[in-house]
Amino acid sequence: MTEILEDFQRNWPVYLSMPLIAALIGYVTKVVAIRMMFRPIEYTGIRPFPGWQGIVPRKAARMAAIACDTMTDRLISAGEVVSRLDPERVAKELERPLLAAVDEITREIAHEYEPGLWDSLPPQVRDLVVRRVQAEAPKVVKAILANIQSDVDSVFDLKGMVVTNLVRDKELLNRIFQEAGRREFQFIARSGIVFGFVIGLVQMVAWATLRSPWVMPIFGGLTGWFSDWLALKMIFQPREPKRYLGVFRWQGLFLKRRKEVAADYGELIAKEIITPHNVLEAVLRGPLADRLFAVVERQVTTALDRQTRIARPLMVLTVGSRRYQEIRHSVAEKVMRRMPETLAFIEDYAEEAMDIRNTLVQKMQELTAEEFEQLIRPAFQQDEWILITVGAVLGFAVGELQVLLVENLAH
Template sequence: MRRRGRGIVRTTSAAVWCIATVATASSRPAFIPGPGSKATATTTLTRNSRRKRHAIMIPPPFSRERVVIESIPSRIFEFGVQRFASDWKSYCAIPIIAGFVGWFTNYLAVQMIFYPIKWRGLPIYKVEGEPFGLLGWQGIIPAKTLKMSEAMVNTTVNELLTMEEIIQRLDPDVVSRILLPQSGLIVRPFVDELLADRPKFLSNFVTDYTSDTNRGMIKQRFAEKFLRDLTADVQENINTICSLRHCVVGKMCSDRSLLGRLFQISGKDELLFLVDSGLYLGFALGLIQLVISLYFDNPWTLSLGGLIVGLATNWLALKWIFEPVNPLRIGPFSFQGLFLRRQNEVSADFSKFFAEQVLTSRQLWKSMLTDPTTLPEWEKLIANRFATFTSEVTLGAVNLKLKSRKLKAASARVCATLFDYLEGLHDYVDQALEIDQTLRARMMAMTSVQFERVLHGTEAKKADHQVNRENEATKA
């Protein structure tokens, strides 16, 4: 009787196993034996025989919960396949369209950063210093040139360059030789203003000096001495007669395309990656959107997905460009922001553009001679130098008072016309100051945190705090 019972259990177990397997494969609910069936009797028999040494346990696949759970994924997958097959062309278009949307939105975003240079739209309402108005747009960088150029001077240029250092590279002897042919014209306003009521011999004395040929009683060596001493005065007082901030910001604001071109040249690879990444990331996100649309066919899902694709591609691309700031090693791999990995190349592009287009000799002299904050100091310097020089070469016969109204007026006229006579000096100054080489070397020596601020100036304050923490840690 016991052997017969065991045979019934084995036969029934095999039957139930087959039923469960077939039910799972066909994605149908598994057969669950009801009351009074042989399977129930067998199960009861098994339970009653657990206490016995030779009792037989039913395998886990016979569990009702496991059979039902295993059938759910197959049903979901089968449903998705059927939906995809019913309109596969439309579903295949989803990742393609998402890739295009990602690329186009990134491209449009980059264009809106730099263009248009001037605000375009209906002149109803325009927010000063902002790219938008009531109906119109201006490139973000052109609109924020004043703020961004000031931030660049404060966080980058001032840390790398000092006028007191680079102006010392000028050789007064070379400057005097270059400007010697123009020396008479430079001081001509002093002659017209100050010597008109002097004795005739003094007027002739200085008039011969101010002629283009520099012949007469004042020899060429006196003219060279005047120019050498004037150059030395400029070098000694450069901090009061030159504002690096006014020079850079003034140049940027006079041509609002400059700052944008500087960023486009320095960050050309990063901007290209920002645009192209929209295609790849958009396509990848579109695949996720495709799967979701198979099970949620509401019209708003595609619109919401497009919004998420546009935002996500921009956000991810910017993260990859600037983060991580410092190299992050994971096993044999090293990760760092794309912009930061190109530090040497960016340094070369940035410094070359800055030296050739922004901080040039022409811009330096123009800024010094027109800046309302430094022009009074220039007038004092010129007046003092001419008064000292005149007293020396005339052996005290002409003693000009520094507070004289005429001397101040003549000095103002000299400053107003001085820039016109410096044309031959610019090539030498650009070469002697070595702004390109100085900027490049010091930018390459920057830490990653400091260098990140060159293009990512909006995080300057955060970076400053991190730099301070690094410096404190180094000192400790």
């Protein structure tokens, strides 16, 4: 014991450096581990030699599917998104662009199929035809929207839209997990300092007692491994507040701040993923767009037949039955082509009506602790052992450097 105290007095800077360096190891290994979860976005390295791609972007499809399942199975459905749109209000919001589009489509069709007949009509008659079709347009819009709302899953794949956007934009996928777990990642990094310092104190005693060059790397590896493992546990466990040793009270950090997480998560999803623009884009250009076209064609042809009920026999006689069917199909195609620019006029109203943010926040408050945990837990669960192992390896390597430093200072 006397020998140990004498050595401590003689080399006290060396001993004091141990918990400080261990704290640094704890912090650095956490920062590196967190960064490796999200960076780099694309694979970096020269194949077939080892390289690295962030765990979340590397498993983007699976991560996106997990995030999407939580979002669409427990928080919001396609029906909820679309059912909040009022057909009357939508028709009113689209009135001006709709009238202009109908005017253009009517004149295009007339010139395309019967240019001579259309040009020979007096201007007043041509205007009357256009106005009659324009008068029918709001009814068509309301009928199309009502048809979509009655069977929204047939034309709108919400899950497909979410997954497609997240896989295509890996940076956005990263942000979902980073925003939701912002405080937790800060906690992991900072906890490394505390855990590392405490382990460093034990390391100091072990070095004084054993004086083995293996003490530093072993404790460095232990610091990296144990502090990673413990920090991850403390984020999610326990799910309910629990008192330890009769004094220390703790609840999984992520679950403890669920109100704050819900607000941030709802804001991000509403601003970046389930937006009116993305919803309309998915309906118009997604994998189910052909079904929407069938709905549009059915409503458009019904409206045309209604407007030409008296003159239809004459029109069929003039242009032919097949030609008349082609005209109806062509009108539907032109309507679909103009839909994206026309529907852009309802995005502000749609954002207000859908109220995605508040819906998500409210539904998230109703989740069980286990369901709520799944919002970011997958980001940690995927290859979690790699992160802990990396922490241990980095800690071991720094421990080896620490041995060289201590030996130089001792001499």
